[in-house]
Amino acid sequence: MVGVLLASVFCAVAFAYVCTEFAMSRFGVRERLIVGQSGLAMILAVNLLSLMLVWAGASALVAVTGHPLYLHVTVIAIAAQAVWLGYDLWLYRRDHLRVRYEN
DSSP: OHHHHHHHHHHHHHHHHHHHHHHHHHHTHHHHHHTTOOOHHHHHHHHHHHHHHHHHHHHHHHHHHTOOOHHHHHHHHHHHHHHHHHHHHHHHHHHHHHHHHHO
16 A cells, blocks of 8 residues: 555656646746746646646546545645745746846
8 A cells, every 4th residue: 555655656746847847937937038028827827727737637547446546646736846846936936036137
């Protein structure tokens, strides 16, 4: 059971990364930060969208298996997305300050 849990955490973090990066590039969030537009709302929206995708995918897998692990799935999805939200907020802080300093 522990091996399955560790594998699911790794897969959740990887899937959250793929979803977040795809949405960030699709909506042009990083480009907005570089030109000085505020992208904080977009960063939060993209991460929320990615969290919903990860949670829905994991919930569907749990529903197929028939095990009542929905609380575990929710905690893993939130923790996996929190990693990328922290990374994106750090990039926002770094790029936002750089743009403000250069102007």
